[in-house]
Amino acid sequence: MFFQKEIETMSRKEIENLQLERIKHIVAYAYDNVPFYKEKFDKIGLKPSHIKTFRDYENVPFTTKDDFRSNYPYSLFAVPMDDIVRIHASSGTTGKPVVVGYTRKDLDIWSDVVARFIVSSGGRKSDIVQNAFGYGLFTGALGLHMGWEKVGATVVPISSGNTERQIMLMKDLKVTALIATPSYGLYMGETMLNMGLKPSDLSLRLGFFGAEASTKETHEQLRKIFGIKTNDNYGLTEVMGPGVAGECYLNDGMHIAEDHFYAEILNKETFKSMGENEYGELVITTLTKEGLPVLRYRTKDITRISKKPCACSRTMARMDKIIGRTDDMLIIRGVNVFPSQIEAVLMDMEEVGNSFEIIVDRVGYMDTLEVRIEISDEKLLLDYGLLEKLRDRIRKKFKEVLQIDVKVKLVEPMSLQRFEGKARRVKDLRNK
Amino acid sequence: MVEQMAVFMENRQGRIMELAKTLKENAIDLITLSIADTKDFGILRCIARDNSKAQKVLKDAGFTVTTTKLIGVEVADEPGGMCDILTLLGDKNINIEYLYSYAHVATKKAIILFKVSDEELALKILNENGIKLLDNGVI
Numbered sequence: 001m002f003f004q005k006e007i008e009t010m011s012r013k014e015i016e017n018l019q020l021e022r023i024k025h026i027v028a029y030a031y032d033n034v035p036f037y038k039e040k041f042d043k044i045g046l047k048p049s050h051i052k053t054f055r056d057y058e059n060v061p062f063t064t065k066d067d068f069r070s071n072y073p074y075s076l077f078a079v080p081m082d083d084i085v086r087i088h089a090s091s092g093t094t095g096k097p098v099v100v101g102y103t104r105k106d107l108d109i110w111s112d113v114v115a116r117f118i119v120s121s122g123g124r125k126s127d128i129v130q131n132a133f134g135y136g137l138f139t140g141a142l143g144l145h146m147g148w149e150k151v152g153a154t155v156v157p158i159s160s161g162n163t164e165r166q167i168m169l170m171k172d173l174k175v176t177a178l179i180a181t182p183s184y185g186l187y188m189g190e191t192m193l194n195m196g197l198k199p200s201d202l203s204l205r206l207g208f209f210g211a212e213a214s215t216k217e218t219h220e221q222l223r224k225i226f227g228i229k230t231n232d233n234y235g236l237t238e239v240m241g242p243g244v245a246g247e248c249y250l251n252d253g254m255h256i257a258e259d260h261f262y263a264e265i266l267n268k269e270t271f272k273s274m275g276e277n278e279y280g281e282l283v284i285t286t287l288t289k290e291g292l293p294v295l296r297y298r299t300k301d302i303t304r305i306s307k308k309p310c311a312c313s314r315t316m317a318r319m320d321k322i323i324g325r326t327d328d329m330l331i332i333r334g335v336n337v338f339p340s341q342i343e344a345v346l347m348d349m350e351e352v353g354n355s356f357e358i359i360v361d362r363v364g365y366m367d368t369l370e371v372r373i374e375i376s377d378e379k380l381l382l383d384y385g386l387l388e389k390l391r392d393r394i395r396k397k398f399k400e401v402l403q404i405d406v407k408v409k410l411v412e413p414m415s416l417q418r419f420e421g422k423a424r425r426v427k428d429l430r431n432k
Numbered sequence: 433m434v435e436q437m438a439v440f441m442e443n444r445q446g447r448i449m450e451l452a453k454t455l456k457e458n459a460i461d462l463i464t465l466s467i468a469d470t471k472d473f474g475i476l477r478c479i480a481r482d483n484s485k486a487q488k489v490l491k492d493a494g495f496t497v498t499t500t501k502l503i504g505v506e507v508a509d510e511p512g513g514m515c516d517i518l519t520l521l522g523d524k525n526i527n528i529e530y531l532y533s534y535a536h537v538a539t540k541k542a543i544i545l546f547k548v549s550d551e552e553l554a555l556k557i558l559n560e561n562g563i564k565l566l567d568n569g570v571i
Contacts, residue, residue, distance in 0.1 A: 375440060375496065378496055378497070378498040379498065380440075381438040381439070381440055381475050381496065381497075381498045381500075382438065382498065382500055383529070384470075384474065384475050387440075387473065387475070409472050409473075410440075410442075410472065410473050411442050411473070412440055412442055412494065412495070412496055413494070413496055414494050415442070415494075
């Protein structure tokens with residue numbers, strides 16, 4: 001079944017024609033309405049009229065997360081705030097978050113592209129859907145929420161946490177589809193078993209596990225625990241949220257919504273365009289976004305793309321699971337965390353030294369983040385309470401900045417490893 | 433007043449031994465040592481015969497060390513010896529932050545070392561009541 005069959009099964013030729021036409025449009029639209037783009041183009045003598053082919057488009061400068069920070073909060077918006085009906089946000093590399101805005105039409109398209117992958121992986125109007133993504137500024141929860149409502153299903157906006165209650169409601173409400181991060185999904189599965197319930201006690205048949213990079217093995221495990229089919233999907237706040245790409249029921253790559261997003265794969269050093277099926281950095285352009293058009297956004301995610309039509313008869317190109325990052329961003333329980341954010345918090349505190357270490361691990365199914373910090377102020381030793389206060393203050397500040405709980409461990413000066421070149425401050429012990 | 437060293441201690445295996453080894457290698461004799469059980473980190477408190485030398489060798493060995501002053505008193509090593517001192521302070525609402533003690537079996541005297549919320553007042557009360565205050569030379 002299809003949500004928008006005529007679009008999802010266009011010929012490759014039709015898709016490319018549509019994309020080129022829309023690229024020309026969005027370039028002119030961004031140039032005319034966002035001073036940031038006009039300046040960037042003018043600086044290198046590029047005019048929107050110069051863009052006639054896909055090759056020409058490669059001359060357009062990239063947009064990065066830092067551009068969002070320097071234009072915080074609204075300077076990248078292309079319409080007056082009057083026309084913006086929704087704001088979302090995600091972590092920036094330091095301090096301020098990335099803030100994005102949507103017009104009513106943007107939300108309509110967003111829910112369309114989410115509805116596409118829902119239907120393509122078997123979601124139906126008759127489904128009762130438990131949304132265990134954390135509601136809030138995070139695009140995941142409301143993105144999936146809108147998509148499922150568009151399909152016409154019944155949405156249970158339970159948000160994350162309180163896992164036993166989630167399982168109870170899943171059983172009592174006869175929930176048929178679950179939305180969660182893969183790690184939370186695994187934890188829910190474990191909780192279900194600990195409560196003495198079996199998959200057959202539930203009515204669950206589908207799981208939508210996105211918002212953090214996950215392996216095929218994780219999805220396989222989720223299928224096994226719950227006895228369901230699973231879907232993986234891809235998106236990011238800067239260009240929209242979930243729905244940029246999503247798997248169909250064949251779980252053989254995520255179909256990119258190519259009528260709304262133009263995806264390029266570039267060599268991560270030279271930034272030259274890579275061929276089909278070659279790994280590189282994913283760069284995305286929004287083709288139809290009104291509120292916040294984004295040209296050539298460097299996702300820093302590494303993947304590859306195949307344009308071979310899928311056995312499901314969809315023609316939209318498919319991207320593989322994300323196999324890595326070109327920067328040091330960590331995803332902890334679905335939340336983006338940059339070591340630079342942690343560094344910024346610590347640099348503001350006189351009682352601690354400049355050395356710290358970040359340890360990421362997985363306990364059970366939950367990601368944990370521990371920061372080891374060298375104390376530097378001897379006065380802290382006059383009173384044990386001072387040490388505890390410092391630890392609690394750091395912990396609170398991390399929570400404020402990162403939105404997640406961090407384990408703070410104070411260690412002795414000079415006890416952490418020193419680096420001569422670039423410091424490798426992160427130890428990621430997951431998947432090991 | 434009695435000078436005491438405070439050393440930051442991570443709660444990991446062998447760390448106290450490393451401190452003891454550093455002191456041994458430098459022929460430093462400890463008079464007292466106290467550390468409570470903690471989860472991740474704690475403060476080890478000790479008094480050496482030669483505190484300034486001890487502080488230097490520990491610092492050189494990479495420990496974070498500072499010194500603080502404690503009130504030290506000597507009481508009879510018999511039931512109620514400590515209670516009488518604490519009652520004097522408690523009556524004036526002086527709070528004990530931490531305390532440790534040891535007994536001299538030969539002299540039947542006990543040494544009590546402690547840190548209080550209001551040091552000036554505590555010293556005044558102890559003096560007024562004729563309690564013998566100790567310094568590093570005496571303990």
